[in-house]
Amino acid sequence: MPRATGAGAATPRVVLFHGEERFLVEQKARELVDAGAKDLVSDFGLEPIEGASLQAARLRDSILQAPFIDPYRAIWVKGVPAARAESLAPALAEVPPTTKVVITVIGRLTSANKLVKAVAAAGGRTDESQRLKGRALNDWTANRAEEIGLTRQIGAQVSRVTHPDLGVVESELQKLAAYKASGSKLTQEAVNDLLAGAREDEIFRLTDNLLPHPSAQAWSVARNLVRSGIQPTSVAYRMARHLALVLEVRAKQERGESLSAIQGEMAEHSFVVQKAFESARTADPDQLEASLNAIRDYEFEVKSGQVDAELGLEVLLTKL
Template sequence: MIYLLHGEEEFLVSEALAQLKAGFGSGDMLDLNTIRFEGGSVGFAEFEAAVCTIPFLADCRLVLVDGLLASLQRRAAHRGDGDEGEGDGDGSETAGGRADGGWEKLGDLLTRLPDTTQLVFIEGAINARATAAKAVMQAADVRRFDKLKGPPLADWVRKRAVEHACKLSGGALPLLVNLAGNDLRLLDSELQKLTLYANGASVDEAAVRALVPLSAETAIFGLVDAFVERQLTPAQRELHRLLNNGAAPPYLLFMLARQVRLVLAAADLLSERLPQSEMGPRLGLAGFPLTKTIEQAQRTNVPTLIAMLNRLLEADVQMKTGKLDAVLAVELLVTELCIASRARAGR
C-alpha cells in the first residue's frame, strides 16, 4: 500500500503518520522492518531496493520518505525544466544533490511494489502538477492537511479539549485560539497545560489569560490597535512584551507592515461596500484575524495607513543600514506612530 501525507499543517501530518504506524503493528520486528529516508539524500537505486525488499519475519516492511517530491521539484526548478526524473547516471544519484537520474522510473516502480511493502511519502506543500507528484498521487491513498482557520480550527480545538479531558467554559475556547493563534502543536500543548492546572474543574477565561502566552500575531493586532487609538503606553507595553519573549525587531517590523497593508486593503474593500463574507477570500483571512482587520480598517483612514507604511519603510532602512540599533529603531517607530496618529486626529 502507498500513502501520501502532505500539506502545510505539519502537526496533522505527523499525527496521521503516527496513526498509520500504529496500524502496522509494534515491537522489535516492526522496528527491524522499518526504514526512513530523507528525500534529498536518497538515490533511486537505494529507494528501489528498499521498497522491493521482502520483510524479515514480519507481515510488512515500512518505508518512510520525507520530502522526496519537494526535493525533486526543487531540482527541476533549478534546472529550468519540468522533468524531475531524468539524469545521466545509473539511478544511484540522489534526488536533491549532484546528479539524480533514475527518478523518471518512479511511476513504474510504484505499480509493482510487493504487497508486503507499506510506503509512506511525507511532504509539506507540493505542486500537484509536477511529474513525480502526479505519479505518486495516482498510486497512493492521498491525505491532505491544510492549515486550519475559522470554524474548522475551533472545531479541532473543541475535539482536542475533549480528548485531553479539558473542560473549556464560556468564552475560554475563542480566547485560547485568539491568544495562541492557529499553531496546532502550541494549542495542543496549551490544552494539556490547562488540563493539569484545572485538575478536573472547568477552565474559564481567567485561567486562559493567566496561563496562555500571547502569540506574536495577536500582539501585532494589539500594537496596531494602539496606533489607531493613539495609545502610547499600551503600545510600548505590547512591544516590550514581544521583545522580552524573543521576537526579533526585523520580524516585528515585517509583521507590522503586513498587518497595516491588510488593514489598508480592507479599507479599500469597505469603500466598495463588499460584505465580510466576500472580503475574507480577497484578504486571505478568516475568523478572528479577518474580524479584527476589518474592525481596524473601520477605525482609521487611508492617509493614516499610508503614513504608517512610509514610517515602517523608514525604520526598515534604518535597521538594514545600521543607522540605528534595531531595538531602538522599533521603539522609536512605535512612539512616533502613536504620536503622529494623535496629531492627525487633532487636526
Template sequence: MSIKELTKKLKSESYSSLYLLYGKEKYILEHTQKMIVQAVLDEGTADFNLSSYDMEEYTIQSALDDAETLPFMGDYRVVIIQNPYFLTGTKAKQKVEHDLKRLESYLSNPTDHAIVIFVAPYEKLDERKKVVKALKKHGDVIQAEKMNIQLQKEWVNHAAKEANVHITNEAAERLIQLQGENLAMLISEVNKMALNVGVNGVIEPETVDELISRSLESNVFTMVEHVANRRIDAALRICYDLLKQNEEPIKLMALLARQIRIILQVKQLGTQGFTEKKMASLLSLHPYAVKIAAKQGRSFSEKELKKLLIQAADADFEMKTGQRDKQLTLELFLTSVVREKQVN
C-alpha cells in the same frame, strides 16, 4: 480522505501500500505520519523496519530499494519519503538524479510488505505529472489544508478528548482568538491546560485567559478590548508588560492602528450587509478576528474610529521623528481614546 476515515481504516488494520500526505499545515503532516507508523509497526521492531529519505539529499531509487527489502521480525517495512519535490514544479537546491520511471513502475505495483509514505509539505502538486496521477490513483491521499475556524475547533476538541478533558465551545474560540492559527501551538496549549484542570476536568474561557501563552497580536486585541470598555488601567498594564518584553512602542502603535482599521472596515462592511464569513474573505482575516472586531466596533462610532486612525498616524509620526518620547506617546494615545469615550 479525511483524518477520521484514515483513523477508522488504521484501527481495522486496513493499510494502504502507499500514502500521500501533502499541504502546508505542518502539524497535520506530522500527526498523520506518526499515526500511520504507530498503527503499522510494533514498538519493539520499529527501529529495524522504519526509515526516512529526504529527496533533496537521497535518490528515490535508494528509498525504493529499502521498500523492496523484506521486513525484519515484522510484517511490514515503513519507508517515509520526505520533500518529494518532483511531485511539484519546483527544483531542489541540490541536484539529485531521481529515476521517476522506476517510481512510476513501483506505484503501479507496490510490494505488499512495505508501507511507503510520501510527505509533501507543498500547497499544490503538479497534477499533470504521471507520478502524481499514479500516486493519487493507487494511494490514500490526505491533504493538510489550511485550517478554517471549524476545523481548528475540531482539532482542539480532539486534543482535549485525547487528554481526557473537556473544553467548552467558548474556551475553544477564545483559545483560537488569542493563540492564532498555528495548529501545533493550539494543541500544545490544550495539553498544558489539560494538566492544569486534571483528568475529566473542564477547560473554561477563564482557564484560557489564565494559562495561555499569548501572541503579540492577541495582546493587542485584548488591549483594544480594554480600551473599548474604558478599562485604561488594564490596557496600560498589558502595554507595560509588552514594553518590558522589549516590544518597540512604534511596533505596538502600528498594531493598534491596524486593529482600529480592521474594526472600521468590519463596521463599514457590516452596514452594507456583508456576513462575517464574507468579510473574512474580503479582508483576508481569520473569521474569529472578524467576530472580535465586530464586537469591539459596537463600542465606537464610525466617526470615532476615523478620528482614532488620524491620531494613530500623528502618534506614529511623532515617534519616528523624535518629537516626543515613544513610550509617552503610546501612553497618551491609549489614555486619549478612553478620555474621548468618556466625554462622548
C-alpha cells in the same frame, strides 16, 4: 503502517499525505505509521527518512530492500518540500509487496504533480489536508479540548485568541491541559495568563513594522508588550526570528524561487511567509545581518548584566 481498514480492505502500499494544514498532514501520517508498526517484530522494520534533501535514488534503494525478520519493511518519508516532491517520483516505479511507504509533503500538490501520479500508478492513495478556517477550526479546537480533558468553552477561547494554525492551537491546548494535570486550578485568570496567543496580534504588528527601520508603531507595540508582562528579551527574540525569516526568504528570491514555492518549503504559516516575501523585496541583506548581530549583542549584554533589559530594548530599536 498499512493495516486492514475494513472487511477485506487493506491500506495501499503507498500513501501520500500533503496539504496546507501541516499539523493534520503529520498527525495522519503518524497515526498510520503507529498502527502499522504493531505488526513489526524488530526495530529494523521501520525506517524513518528526512525528506528535506532526499534523493530519488536513496529512496528507491530503501524501497527495494527486503525485510530482515519482519513481515514487511515500512518506509516513512517525513517533510518533503512541495517544490522537491516531483523529484522523488521515479523512486516509486517499483514497490515490492514487502514494502509499505508513507510520504508527507510540506505544502499542497496538484493532481498534475509527478509524485501524485506516481503514487496513483503504484496503486497508492493521496490524502490532502486543507487548512481549517472559521467554524471548522472552532469545531476542531473544541473537540480537541474535550479529548484532552478541557472544556469546549476553553477550546472556544483558544480559537479566539490564538493564531489560526493547528500546530499553535495544539500547543496552547496542551499547555492548558498540563497546567490542569499538575493539580492547579484552571481559573479564567490562569487561562488568560497561559494563553500566549492572546498577544499574538501585537507580536505580529511589531514585526510588521520593523522594516526597513522600526516605525513609531513598532516602538509603541514593543513598550506595550513589555508592560503586559512579556520579557524584553522575548520581544527581541521574536524580532530576530522575523528578521531571520526575511533574510532567508530574500536568499530564496535571489535564486528565482516564487512565493508559492517558498511557502511550500517553509514551516511558517503561508500568510507569514507572504509578508516576509513582500518585505524581502526591498530589504538590504547587509542591514538584516547587522540587525541580527545587534540583537545577539543585546541578548548577551542582558544575560551578562551589562545593561537593563527594558532600557536595552529601547536602545536596540534605535540600531535596527
